[in-house]
Amino acid sequence: MGKGARTGMNCDRTRASGANGYCFDCVVHTRAFCAALDSAALAKLETLQSVVELQSEETMFMEGDRAVSFFTVLTGALRISKLLPDGRRQITGFVLPGEFVGLSAEETYVDHAEALTDASVCRFAMSDLRRIGAEYPEMGGQLLAMTNTILTRAREHMLLLGRMKAPEKLASFLVGLLNRAEATEQPTDPLALPVSRADIADYLGLTIETVSRTFTQLRSDAIIALPERNLVRVVDGEALAQLAEG
Amino acid sequence: MGKGARTGMNCDRTRASGANGYCFDCVVHTRAFCAALDSAALAKLETLQSVVELQSEETMFMEGDRAVSFFTVLTGALRISKLLPDGRRQITGFVLPGEFVGLSAEETYVDHAEALTDASVCRFAMSDLRRIGAEYPEMGGQLLAMTNTILTRAREHMLLLGRMKAPEKLASFLVGLLNRAEATEQPTDPLALPVSRADIADYLGLTIETVSRTFTQLRSDAIIALPERNLVRVVDGEALAQLAEG
DNA sequence: CGTTAGCTTGATTTTCATCAATACTCGTGG
DNA sequence: CCACGAGTATTGATGAAAATCAAGCTAACG
Numbered sequence: 001m002g003k004g005a006r007t008g009m010n011c012d013r014t015r016a017s018g019a020n021g022y023c024f025d026c027v028v029h030t031r032a033f034c035a036a037l038d039s040a041a042l043a044k045l046e047t048l049q050s051v052v053e054l055q056s057e058e059t060m061f062m063e064g065d066r067a068v069s070f071f072t073v074l075t076g077a078l079r080i081s082k083l084l085p086d087g088r089r090q091i092t093g094f095v096l097p098g099e100f101v102g103l104s105a106e107e108t109y110v111d112h113a114e115a116l117t118d119a120s121v122c123r124f125a126m127s128d129l130r131r132i133g134a135e136y137p138e139m140g141g142q143l144l145a146m147t148n149t150i151l152t153r154a155r156e157h158m159l160l161l162g163r164m165k166a167p168e169k170l171a172s173f174l175v176g177l178l179n180r181a182e183a184t185e186q187p188t189d190p191l192a193l194p195v196s197r198a199d200i201a202d203y204l205g206l207t208i209e210t211v212s213r214t215f216t217q218l219r220s221d222a223i224i225a226l227p228e229r230n231l232v233r234v235v236d237g238e239a240l241a242q243l244a245e246g
Numbered sequence: 247m248g249k250g251a252r253t254g255m256n257c258d259r260t261r262a263s264g265a266n267g268y269c270f271d272c273v274v275h276t277r278a279f280c281a282a283l284d285s286a287a288l289a290k291l292e293t294l295q296s297v298v299e300l301q302s303e304e305t306m307f308m309e310g311d312r313a314v315s316f317f318t319v320l321t322g323a324l325r326i327s328k329l330l331p332d333g334r335r336q337i338t339g340f341v342l343p344g345e346f347v348g349l350s351a352e353e354t355y356v357d358h359a360e361a362l363t364d365a366s367v368c369r370f371a372m373s374d375l376r377r378i379g380a381e382y383p384e385m386g387g388q389l390l391a392m393t394n395t396i397l398t399r400a401r402e403h404m405l406l407l408g409r410m411k412a413p414e415k416l417a418s419f420l421v422g423l424l425n426r427a428e429a430t431e432q433p434t435d436p437l438a439l440p441v442s443r444a445d446i447a448d449y450l451g452l453t454i455e456t457v458s459r460t461f462t463q464l465r466s467d468a469i470i471a472l473p474e475r476n477l478v479r480v481v482d483g484e485a486l487a488q489l490a491e492g
Numbered sequence: 493c494g495t496t497a498g499c500t501t502g503a504t505t506t507t508c509a510t511c512a513a514t515a516c517t518c519g520t521g522g
Numbered sequence: 523c524c525a526c527g528a529g530t531a532t533t534g535a536t537g538a539a540a541a542t543c544a545a546g547c548t549a550a551c552g
Contacts, residue, residue, distance in 0.1 A: 082405045084492035090405040105394035111401060137383035144390045147397060148351035154400040155357060159328045159336040161407035162451025166508070197531060205408025207509055212532055229517080229531070246330030412540070443499065456540055458500050475499070475549080 022046055026122070031098035032072045033146060036138040048128040054115035061102065061109045070102040070129050076119025079199065082111045090161075091203040093153065094195075096180070100146065102126075116195060161205045164246055169204040170214045171243035174224070174232060193230040268292055272368070277344035278318045279392060282384040294374040300361035307348065307355045316348040316375050322365025325445065327358045336407075337449040339399065340441075342426070346392065348372075362441065407451045410492055415450040416460045417489035420470070420478060439476040 023029065023046040024039070034045055051074065054060060060071065060078065071078075078095040092111060095101050101113050133140050160172055174191070181188045195203075201211045218224045223240050225233040234240055269275065269292040270285070280291055297320065300306060306317065306324065317324075324341040338357060341347050347359050379386050406418055420437070427434045441449075447457045464470045469486050471479040480486055 080401075082401060084405065084409060086492060088409040088492065090408040092401040092404045103390075103394060105391050105398060110398050133387070134383065137380065137386060140383060140386040140390060141379070144349075144386060144393060145351050147390060147393050148349060151393060151397050151400060152351060152356050154397060154404065155326075155328060155338040158338045158400065158404055158407055159330065161404055162336040162448075163330060163334040202408075208531080209510080209533085210508060213508095216532075246332060246334065453541060454499080455501085455542080459540090462500075 023049070027074055028072065028098040028122075032122075033100055033139060033142045034072075036142040037136055041132070041136050041139070045124075045132060048124055048132070050123050052121050052123050054119045054121065056115055056118050058115045060113040060115065060121070062112050063109055065109050067102060067104045067107060067109050068126055070100065070124045070126050071113075071121040072100045073097050074120045074122055077116040077194065078119060078121075079114050079116045080111050081114070081202065089202045090205065091199060093150065093157070094203075099150075100143075103143065103147065116199070166204075166206055166210050166214045167217060168243050168246050169206065170200075170211065170218065171223075171240050173200060173204060174234070175241060175244040177232075178234065188234075190227060190231045190233055193232055269295070273320055274318065274344040274368075278368075279346055279385060279388045280318075282388040283382055287378070287382045287385070291370075291378060294370055294378070296369050298367050298369050300365045300367065302361055302364050304361045306359040306361065306367070308358050309355055311355050313348060313350045313353060313355050314372055316346065316370045316372050317359075317367040318346045319343050320366045320368055323362040323440065324365060324367075325360050325362045327360070327448065328356075329358070335448045336451065337445060338403070339396065340449075345396075346389075349389065349393065362445070412450075412452055412456050412460045413463060414489050414492050415452065416446075416457065416464065417469075417486050419446065419450060420480070421487060421490040423478075424480065434480075436473060436477045436479055439478055 023034065023042045026032070026034075029035065034042065037045065052060075052071070054076070061067075061069070063082070073095050075097055077097075078101060079091055080093045080095060080101060081089050081091045083089050094116065095113070102109065104110055133143070160169055164172065177191060177193070178188055181191055186192070193200075197208045197211050200206075201208045204211065206214075215224075215226060218240075219226055221239070223234075223236045223243070225235050227233055269280065269288045272278070272280075275281065280288065283291065298306075298317070300322070307313075307315070309328070319341050321343055323343075324347060325337055326339045326341060326347060327335050327337045329335050340362065341359070348355065350356055379389070406415055410418065423437060423439070424434055427437060432438070439446075443454045443457050446452075447454045450457065452460075461470075461472060464486075465472055467485070469480075469482045469489070471481055473479055
């Protein structure tokens with residue numbers, strides 16, 4: 001198993017910390033797991049962290065790798081996926097700035113994490129994280145809350161995968177993008193599609209062709225317009241939301 | 247919304263604690279979230295807990311209810327599900343003795359929890375739990391680890407829902423049951439199917455009919471036998487495992 | 493017994509996957 | 523600047539899987 005280029009393998013040979021300045025003025029400082037920490041704790045964290053730069057499509061870790069590192073996304077986005085032996089892929093989630101990956105209860109990672117775009121992540125050794133966590137319980141609380149949020153999203157996604165039809169799935173995906181763009185104050189009118197059709201397909205449990213056909217179906221139903229390949233214009237938001245609800 | 251009988255509504259009017267003896271000799275004491283606590287903490291927990299008895303199919307909480315309680319299953323099993331407005335249902339997981347439910351990051355529950363069988367659960371007020379958690383950080387660690395385990399299972403299930411075919415889904419389900427029965431030292435040769443076809447269908451993202459047909463298909467392929475409606479005999483474990491892997 | 497709920501089986505339809513071209517986009521080099 | 527090619531997306535034709543519609547069957551329970 002494992003075919004992808006893995007230039008960032010385990011991310012252990014990495015440019016030293018501080019690329020992004022210090023923890024205090026970190027871009028995700030207010031929403032990451034470390035947000036709950038006081039400046040003494042942050043100062044300690046800072047000595048343990050290192051920033052890793054990833055290129056688009058670069059593999060960060062693979063299922064089966066020893067789970068030695070824990071990562072918070074600073075910029076860009078990651079893709080978490082699982083594979084069947086014959087190559088069928090399910091994307092189980094995307095990881096955006098401020099969110100983390102790599103916190104497995106197991107000894108090894110249970111899924112793959114790859115850069116969806118060029119990205120930078122903040123890395124900790126799992127052992128350091130545990131040590132800090134023991135010292136600052138509020139950090140554990142934050143990790144627990146964030147993990148619960150991920151779990152809630154996962155369960156919503158299970159409903160989508162198991163019970164929705166293709167147009168409902170795609171509408172849900174678009175509504176999700178829309179909400180996210182609003183939350184981060186990015187343009188929503190021509191809404192950017194930051195992922196390939198293949199990724200959308202593997203996220204929604206469909207094939208590329210069905211995704212494509214469903215896009216054109218939504219377009220001919222005058223629910224969306226597609227001014228460019230990776231730009232969507234929501235024409236009938238009401239209808240889109242309706243579809244997305246099932 | 248919400249049509250189901252809800253006799254145990256929010257479980258607040260409940261027989262007082264101690265039905266099962268004390269925390270120290272609780273049936274799930276060694277594997278529940280409280281396993282990490284010392285006896286001082288346990289003594290405190292004990293004053294806050296209450297045991298709730300549920301009948302089969304009784305609703306414990308519903309999506310939208312205020313998330314005031316947290317539950318650990320003592321005996322029996324629960325079913326966690328989500329619904330689409332038109333009634334389509336996805337079961338997102340089962341909760342077995344020692345496991346918990348109700349730890350939402352939100353103000354309200356985001357899914358439904360019902361008793362799959364007659365069950366007893368140990369209830370805490372969320373506020374009490376948070377208070378204790380602040381005092382005993384090791385409890386937070388245990389909750390985090392258990393939540394991560396649930397998340398890992400959820401992601402595996404996403405792969406199943408999005409990418410597996412009916413026979414693979416059913417085989418995975420049976421292998422899961424088998425492992426669980428082994429782990430809890432319950433009979434595996436005539437393996438008990440503790441759930442209805444409808445529940446299996448809603449767990450696997452299929453219809454009842456497809457589940458039924460797939461059972462008979464596995465039977466005619468001599469992979470399993472069905473001596474009784476709710477008993478399975480694994481004839482060709484190798485083939486079953488193969489299917490389950492995808 | 494007769495009724496009912498849960499399960500199985502059969503016939504048909506729908507949805508989506510698969511297979512196969514064809515188009516579009518972008519970058520490279522002639 | 524245009525031609526070419528690779529990668530990505532769309533579209534079309536066909537097939538397979540699963541859903542739906544519709545009977546029957548079986549076992550448990552009054």
